[in-house]
Amino acid sequence: MLINMTDVFTEEEKSVVKEVPLELTSICFQGEDFRILEKSPVTLTLTNTGQGRASIEAEVAVKVELKCDRCLREVTKEFTLQFSAQAVSPDVADEQEQDEERGFLEGYQLNVDSLISNEIITCWPMKILCKEDCKGLCSVCGKDLNEGKCDCDTFVPDPRMAAIMDIFRENKEV
Numbered sequence: 001m002l003i004n005m006t007d008v009f010t011e012e013e014k015s016v017v018k019e020v021p022l023e024l025t026s027i028c029f030q031g032e033d034f035r036i037l038e039k040s041p042v043t044l045t046l047t048n049t050g051q052g053r054a055s056i057e058a059e060v061a062v063k064v065e066l067k068c069d070r071c072l073r074e075v076t077k078e079f080t081l082q083f084s085a086q087a088v089s090p091d092v093a094d095e096q097e098q099d100e101e102r103g104f105l106e107g108y109q110l111n112v113d114s115l116i117s118n119e120i121i122t123c124w125p126m127k128i129l130c131k132e133d134c135k136g137l138c139s140v141c142g143k144d145l146n147e148g149k150c151d152c153d154t155f156v157p158d159p160r161m162a163a164i165m166d167i168f169r170e171n172k173e174v
Contacts, residue, residue: 001042001112008046008054009089009108015047024113027064027120037076038063042112052092056085060116066128070136071144075128079120 001020008014019041026033038061045057061080068075087105104115135145140152157165 002106003044003046003110003112004108005046005054005087005105005110006108008048009052009091011048012050013048015045018044018046020044020112022060022062022113022116024062024117027117029121029124035065036062037065042116044112046110052089054087054089056087056110056115058083058085058112058115058119062116062120064120068130068134069128070134071130071146072137073130073144073146075130077125077128079123081116081119081123083119085115 001023003018003020008016022039022042024036024039026035028034040061042058042060045055047055047057049055059082061078063076063078066075066077067073085104087110090107103118104111130146137143138145138150138152138154140154141150143150143152
């Protein structure tokens with residue numbers, strides 16, 4: 001969704017409140033697309049702060065379908081965003097300011113989907129788990145250990161004892 005900000009940039013201290021639909025259907029993060037399950041309309045407050053600058057305040061709630069990092073089950077994560085950003089009119093912006101806004105401001109057009117997408121990515125969790133005590137997958141057979149134990153040998157020898165174990169394997173006698 002593109003919003004023309006010409007009227008906001010041209011009138012000093014002008015403030016506009018808009019509620020617009022979010023057109024995003026997925027979020028691309030680290031080379032993977034994540035489907036958006038639910039989304040509320042975006043409430044925007046656009047305010048001219050003087051000298052060709054505008055303040056953008058936004059509120060939105062989005063539910064995204066993610067995968068658990070341990071067991072790969074589908075997990076629904078809700079992002080409730082309430083944030084502000086700054087925009088500079090193309091007439092007064094220098095190159096550095098244009099680079100900072102390149103993601104969501106194209107000339108006088110505010111790209112709402114890009115603005116929200118960038119904010120979701122900055123709020124993305126470091127580790128996504130279906131539950132705090134998720135046991136993950138068996139490293140041998142791939143069974144989901146949350147559903148029960150498997151019969152695989154998961155014994156991991158102490159690496160400090162590896163040299164002694166090699167002696168026993170070679171000589172088979174002590």
